Amino acid sequence: MTDDEAEMIRLEEEIKDCRLCELWKTRNNPVVGEGSLSTKIMLIGEAPGYYEDLKGRPFVGKAGKILDELLDSLGQGRAEVYITNILKCRPPGNRNPAATEIKACTPYLDAQMSIIEPEVIATLGNFPLTYIFAKFGLNPDKISKIHGKVFMVSTIAGIKKVVPLYHPAVATYNPGMKTTLIDDFKVLAECFV
Numbered sequence: 001m002t003d004d005e006a007e008m009i010r011l012e013e014e015i016k017d018c019r020l021c022e023l024w025k026t027r028n029n030p031v032v033g034e035g036s037l038s039t040k041i042m043l044i045g046e047a048p049g050y051y052e053d054l055k056g057r058p059f060v061g062k063a064g065k066i067l068d069e070l071l072d073s074l075g076q077g078r079a080e081v082y083i084t085n086i087l088k089c090r091p092p093g094n095r096n097p098a099a100t101e102i103k104a105c106t107p108y109l110d111a112q113m114s115i116i117e118p119e120v121i122a123t124l125g126n127f128p129l130t131y132i133f134a135k136f137g138l139n140p141d142k143i144s145k146i147h148g149k150v151f152m153v154s155t156i157a158g159i160k161k162v163v164p165l166y167h168p169a170v171a172t173y174n175p176g177m178k179t180t181l182i183d184d185f186k187v188l189a190e191c192f193v
């Protein structure tokens with residue numbers, strides 16, 4: 001087992017026992033994340049939904065089906081990226097994450113980024129965009145203006161690319177957005193080489 005694998009397992013155990021916010025009371029399973037620990041690309045969604053909470057895996061519902069199609073459009077699969085969320089536990093009724101929950105939970109995301117050290121951080125939807133832009137000192141803007149653009153940031157772990165993307169769920173209530181998502185995902189293609 002590599003050091004990264006051991007550290008991720010330790011983190012997973014910590015998250016399973018986490019009671020830093022109230023969401024542990026209503027969760028069935030925390031959703032830590034999954035994928036390659038040596039990938040260059042980390043995809044960050046918002047929070048687990050109904051099916052993710054039941055299965056303990058990210059993006060296994062309708063939005064996940066679209067995410068799989070988007071990765072497939074690049075000739076890639078889940079095993080080539082790492083997928084996680086801002087919140088590791090499902091907010092009841094799929095309400096938006098609360099600021100207190102984001103504050104309590106994001107040290108886990110930060111720890112995951114330290115283990116994986118991705119070169120590319122792709123945010124899926126508004127909540128990860130807001131968090132990641134603030135973390136790296138980027139000026140936030142509306143997702144409708146900046147989706148699919150690449151923002152370079154200099155960090156102690158080297159230069160990273162931040163790519164804000166729409167949340168795949170937009171294509172479930174607005175099928176026309178699928179084309180936009182497919183186009184935006186193309187900026188990730190060169191990162192797989």
Ligand code: URA
Pocket residue numbers: 031045046047048049052057058059060061063064085
């Ligand atoms: N939506 C998200 O943002 N994350 C998931 O894991 C599932 C749906």
